Amino acid sequence: MGDADRSAVLAERVREAIADATALQLRGSGSKDFLGHAANGVPLDLRDHAGIVRYAPDELVLTARAGTPLAQIEAALAEHGQMLGFEPPHHGAGATLGGTLAAGLSGPRRASAGAARDFVLGVRVLDGRGQVLRFGGEVIKNVAGYDVARLMVGAFGTLGAILEASLRLVPRPRAERTLALELDADAALERLRDWSQRPLPISASAIDGGRLHLRLSGADAAVRAAASEIGGETVGDGARLWHSLREQTHAFFADPRPLWRLSVAPATPLADLGGPQLVEWQGAQRWLTSDADPARLRAAAAAGGGHATRFRAGADGTAVEHVFHPLPPPMLALHRRLKAEFDPHGLFNRGRLYPEL
Numbered sequence: 624m625g626d627a628d629r630s631a632v633l634a635e636r637v638r639e640a641i642a643d644a645t646a647l648q649l650r651g652s653g654s655k656d657f658l659g660h661a662a663n664g665v666p667l668d669l670r671d672h673a674g675i676v677r678y679a680p681d682e683l684v685l686t687a688r689a690g691t692p693l694a695q696i697e698a699a700l701a702e703h704g705q706m707l708g709f710e711p712p713h714h715g716a717g718a719t720l721g722g723t724l725a726a727g728l729s730g731p732r733r734a735s736a737g738a739a740r741d742f743v744l745g746v747r748v749l750d751g752r753g754q755v756l757r758f759g760g761e762v763i764k765n766v767a768g769y770d771v772a773r774l775m776v777g778a779f780g781t782l783g784a785i786l787e788a789s790l791r792l793v794p795r796p797r798a799e800r801t802l803a804l805e806l807d808a809d810a811a812l813e814r815l816r817d818w819s820q821r822p823l824p825i826s827a828s829a830i831d832g833g834r835l836h837l838r839l840s841g842a843d844a845a846v847r848a849a850a851s852e853i854g855g856e857t858v859g860d861g862a863r864l865w866h867s868l869r870e871q872t873h874a875f876f877a878d879p880r881p882l883w884r885l886s887v888a889p890a891t892p893l894a895d896l897g898g899p900q901l902v903e904w905q906g907a908q909r910w911l912t913s914d915a916d917p918a919r920l921r922a923a924a925a926a927g928g929g930h931a932t933r934f935r936a937g938a939d940g941t942a943v944e945h946v947f948h949p950l951p952p953p954m955l956a957l958h959r960r961l962k963a964e965f966d967p968h969g970l971f972n973r974g975r976l977y978p979e980l
Contacts, residue, residue: 626675626691629672633784637749646663646971647972649669649784650668651690652715653717655714655728657714658934659976660976662972664973669786672689672786674687675695683794685790686788687720689719689721689784689785689787690720692717692718692719693711694716704794707792708732708737708791708793709732709741710733711729724788725777725780727739727777735825743790744772746775746788748965756783778976780971781976782966783965783971784971797841798839798846798847799838799846800861801861802857805833806833806835808830811830815889823853824840824845824846826839827840831875881933881937881941882934882935883912883920883933883934885910885931886932887924891926891928899911917944921948921949930947932947945978958980
């Protein structure tokens with residue numbers, strides 16, 4: 624795999640698919656294949672469309688092609704003391720930038736730093752007509768097309784193939800410390816609500832059973848002061864803990880039951896949903912392993928002002944009608960209009976996000 628711009632080749636493949644009425648399945652490394660429904664179509668591999676196009680450390684901006692390995696990008700940023708602020712999960716050694724943005728996943732830092740889409744300044748996209756379109760740019764204040772660029776993040780390739788993306792970067796924190804406090808879930812949520820109203824450098828949190836972990840990030844003096852105020856014990860290898868949560872190698876995720884991701888208002892009380900829960904993002908993201916009826920889980924998430932996603936199938940591989948929270952009719956109609964605008968022939972990743980698309 625080399626660094627090359629294969630936009631023209633990929634566009635020609637799309638035009639051939641239109642002529643042949645052939646659906647296309649956009650492919651990177653396959654690290655996110657477990658999430659969503661299986662896509663239909665002939666594979667369109669984007670891994671050879673790779674390479675860092677431009678990296679301006681002084682401007683905190685990087686532009687790279689879709690097939691660029693995420694690990695390559697992170698290594699380049701680390702040399703300059705910078706990083707991707709949304710701390711993206713890899714879920715596989717070969718994770719690419721395009722797949723990362725298409726899945727729209729964010730890691731433990733999301734509650735304090737923002738989601739993946741918040742860091743996208745612009746994209747080049749191959750649409751369902753075989754056209755290469757550019758939205759946004761490399762300037763942080765750029766407005767033109769900005770919402771369209773963000774729209775591609777989390778669309779799972781159903782609107783088009785992300786060919787290139789420009790991202791806003793952040794400096795790596797000078798100091799980090801992980802604390803552990805013995806608290807039950809309700810008490811931990813209450814503490815997090817209180818701390819969120821104060822200028823504390825909390826960059827990640829996780830409630831697992833009767834234990835709350837906090838990561839403090841920032842200037843050394845600020846981290847020391849916050850640690851003294853919060854209390855608890857310092858965890859020796861905190862980086863390993865947050866990596867295990869980000870990549871789901873933590874012991875919690877070994878449960879063979881289906882893994883659900885509930886996105887709710889942070890203050891939502893924990894409910895008994897038929898399995899253990901691990902809570903991140905100061906209460907807003909809740910991982911649940913449970914064999915409970917999907918309708919029950921989705922109702923609970925909706926009651927908390929959010930939604931539920933069947934993130935991974937259980938060991939028995941039982942399918943569900945909807946992996947992602949079903950859309951109300953007006954929202955589904957909007958999705959269909961967007962699909963028709965960007966992919967009028969219905970070529971890309973049919974059914975990957977929703978069976979109706």
